[in-house]
Amino acid sequence: MAIVAHHSRFSKIAWPVLAWIVALLFFFPIFWMLLTSFKTDADAVKPEHLLFFTPTLENYANMTENYDYWRFATNSVIASVMATAVTLFVGIPSAYAMAFNPSRSTKDMLMWMLSTKMLPAAGVLYPMTFLTKNILGIFDTHFLIILVLSLINLPIVIWMLFTYFKEIPRDIIEAGKMDGVSTWGEIREILIPLAWGGIASTALLCFIFCWNEAYWTVRLTTTDAATLSKLIEGNRAPEGLFFGRLSAVSTAAVGPIVVLGWFCQKQLVQGLTFGAVK
Amino acid sequence: MGRILLENVTKSFGDAQVIPPLDLVIDDGEFTVFVGPSGCGKSTLLRLIAGLEETSSGTITIDGLDVTQVPPSKRGLAMVFQSYALYPHMTVRKNIAFPMRMAGLSQAEQDKRVMTAAKSLNLVDYLDRKPGQLSGGQRQRVAIGRAIVRDPTAFLFDEPLSNLDAALRVGMRLEISEMHKRMQTTMIYVTHDQVEAMTMADKIVVLQAGVIEQVGSPLELYRSPCNLFVAGFIGSPKMNFITGTEAANRHAHTLGVRPEHIAVSTQTGAWTGRVSVSEHLGSDTFLHVHETGLADTLTVRTNGEISFKHGDIIHLTPREEMVHRFDAAGLRIS
Numbered sequence: 045m046a047i048v049a050h051h052s053r054f055s056k057i058a059w060p061v062l063a064w065i066v067a068l069l070f071f072f073p074i075f076w077m078l079l080t081s082f083k084t085d086a087d088a089v090k091p092e093h094l095l096f097f098t099p100t101l102e103n104y105a106n107m108t109e110n111y112d113y114w115r116f117a118t119n120s121v122i123a124s125v126m127a128t129a130v131t132l133f134v135g136i137p138s139a140y141a142m143a144f145n146p147s148r149s150t151k152d153m154l155m156w157m158l159s160t161k162m163l164p165a166a167g168v169l170y171p172m173t174f175l176t177k178n179i180l181g182i183f184d185t186h187f188l189i190i191l192v193l194s195l196i197n198l199p200i201v202i203w204m205l206f207t208y209f210k211e212i213p214r215d216i217i218e219a220g221k222m223d224g225v226s227t228w229g230e231i232r233e234i235l236i237p238l239a240w241g242g243i244a245s246t247a248l249l250c251f252i253f254c255w256n257e258a259y260w261t262v263r264l265t266t267t268d269a270a271t272l273s274k275l276i277e278g279n280r281a282p283e284g285l286f287f288g289r290l291s292a293v294s295t296a297a298v299g300p301i302v303v304l305g306w307f308c309q310k311q312l313v314q315g316l317t318f319g320a321v322k
Numbered sequence: 323m324g325r326i327l328l329e330n331v332t333k334s335f336g337d338a339q340v341i342p343p344l345d346l347v348i349d350d351g352e353f354t355v356f357v358g359p360s361g362c363g364k365s366t367l368l369r370l371i372a373g374l375e376e377t378s379s380g381t382i383t384i385d386g387l388d389v390t391q392v393p394p395s396k397r398g399l400a401m402v403f404q405s406y407a408l409y410p411h412m413t414v415r416k417n418i419a420f421p422m423r424m425a426g427l428s429q430a431e432q433d434k435r436v437m438t439a440a441k442s443l444n445l446v447d448y449l450d451r452k453p454g455q456l457s458g459g460q461r462q463r464v465a466i467g468r469a470i471v472r473d474p475t476a477f478l479f480d481e482p483l484s485n486l487d488a489a490l491r492v493g494m495r496l497e498i499s500e501m502h503k504r505m506q507t508t509m510i511y512v513t514h515d516q517v518e519a520m521t522m523a524d525k526i527v528v529l530q531a532g533v534i535e536q537v538g539s540p541l542e543l544y545r546s547p548c549n550l551f552v553a554g555f556i557g558s559p560k561m562n563f564i565t566g567t568e569a570a571n572r573h574a575h576t577l578g579v580r581p582e583h584i585a586v587s588t589q590t591g592a593w594t595g596r597v598s599v600s601e602h603l604g605s606d607t608f609l610h611v612h613e614t615g616l617a618d619t620l621t622v623r624t625n626g627e628i629s630f631k632h633g634d635i636i637h638l639t640p641r642e643e644m645v646h647r648f649d650a651a652g653l654r655i656s
Binding site for chain 1: 372393395396399400408424
């Protein structure tokens with residue numbers, strides 16, 4: 045008994061301490077970025093000014109005046125919102141069909157969709173650029189970015205929705221059929237209200253993925269459809285001369301999504317552990 | 323109207339044929355019960371009629387109309403599920419009104435029918451609750467209410483009472499029977515409980531491995547089961563089966579005697595045996611008799627006043643006119 049009690053007292057202290065250490069470790073780069081964003085570019089590289097410096101808003105002012113932060117931010121919002129909407133619009137009916145009217149190839153199809161995520165994106169960089177720039181002429185348009193973001197997120201969204209929909213008793217969907225509901229009515233009246241929590245988690249996660257996507261948004265845009273990822277990329281200099289400016293841009297880019305994530309913590313945790321907890 | 327006709331209907335899941343070619347007529351206004359052990363295909367058959375499963379071949383006709391390819395929502399049937407399958411996000415009122423809303427009925431008509439159904443099912447006080455706040459029996463009533471308001475061609479019940487406790491089950495059984503007498507609508511009812519089948523049905527369809535073993539009224543099945551399976555399935559306690567010389571004496575391979583058709587005596591009788599267990603139910607006593615030389619155990623049903631102990635020797639005499647005879651293939655010899 046004594047050993048057990050001692051053990052539990054130890055773990056009562058040790059685990060939280062460990063958790064805090066890990067959390068601080070993860071948080072440190074963000075904290076550093078936040079601090080650096082209030083330093084001048086000169087202060088940013090000096091170790092003696094790591095924690096103590098004269099704060100300045102110069103970087104933020106510069107960002108909005110010279111770099112048109114709001115245009116990039118607007119593009120990010122447009123791209124992420126629209127891509128999430130398109131993904132759900134296609135994903136909900138697809139996941140519904142696979143969850144409630146599975147065929148022999150449903151499992152294979154799900155695996156195949158997931159396998160597309162295993163392909164390195166760089167593998168299709170040249171064809172994508174050539175195709176969109178020289179043949180389709182949609183390079184650097186909202187349409188292209190929304191399309192690309194939708195397509196890369198569709199597999200994971202369908203997987204998540206499929207898992208949520210699977211938890212809805214089949215009888216309820218069949219009761220709907222017997223009650224004279226059309227397929228679309230079933231999705232609208234029964235499926236969406238019942239899976240609302242899951243759909244919200246999925247949408248949130250999809251939005252975050254879209255917002256953070258950098259590989260394609262950087263390479264398939266120049267100015268018109270450029271998102272915040274592109275803005276950060278544009279402020280990167282190998283010499284490391286503009287750390288202050290870069291940090292300000294990065295903070296302004298990740299800020300909205302961190303705040304959103306903070307407010308939707310519960311939904312997110314549910315979304316990320318889907319299927320694991322019942 | 324609600325005459326349902328199945329012709330040459332089959333159903334396969336992959337390579338496994340669960341329903342071999344099957345024909346069945348369900349007449350308008352009839353209360354038909356599909357009964358059989360679990361896995362006999364009775365639920366699958368009901369789901370084929372509902373349209374929730376596609377037939378592999380054959381045709382299903384409702385009131386002369388071929389509905390084989392018609393989706394369930396357009397067949398005009400209402401179904402009550404074993405799990406009740408209520409919409410958990412809607413109140414009782416919305417659950418009941420749902421099929422009418424989908425059919426585009428006016429709000430006034432919806433309200434009127436919801437009230438009528440709620441009154442007849444004692445649900446008036448619960449209309450604004452969600453299904454999660456109701457007991458099993460109340461949920462079942464809501465499910466029935468949702469079926470009634472549509473004024474369907476036929477009602478389909480898929481083991482609707484098996485999730486209820488014994489007392490509620492008897493009550494709901496009566497209510498459904500009364501509902502049928504009042505509405506005179508075709509009802510198809512699936513159960514594995516032969517007591518439900520016997521008490522509710524106009525017509526019982528006994529199924530085994532997807533094959534219809536016998537179709538008939540409850541008393542027909544009780545009095546003249548066409549084979550050993552039906553004989554053993556209908557009736558409680560189960561019919562006794564006797565093989566060997568006793569059967570051969572009566573020119574049969576197997577004899578069937580129901581426990582209630584055996585007279586008990588302490589002095590004389592056709593057969594003799596030793597009581598192993600005697601179960602007192604109050605009104606009846608079931609005696610399990612060993613060492614008869616006829617079968618492992620003979621079950622005898624006597625009145626509740628008679629009391630025998632373990633080890634007592636008793637004499638048994640079957641009522642000759644109630645002895646069923648079956649041939650080597652298990653078919654009835656008449």
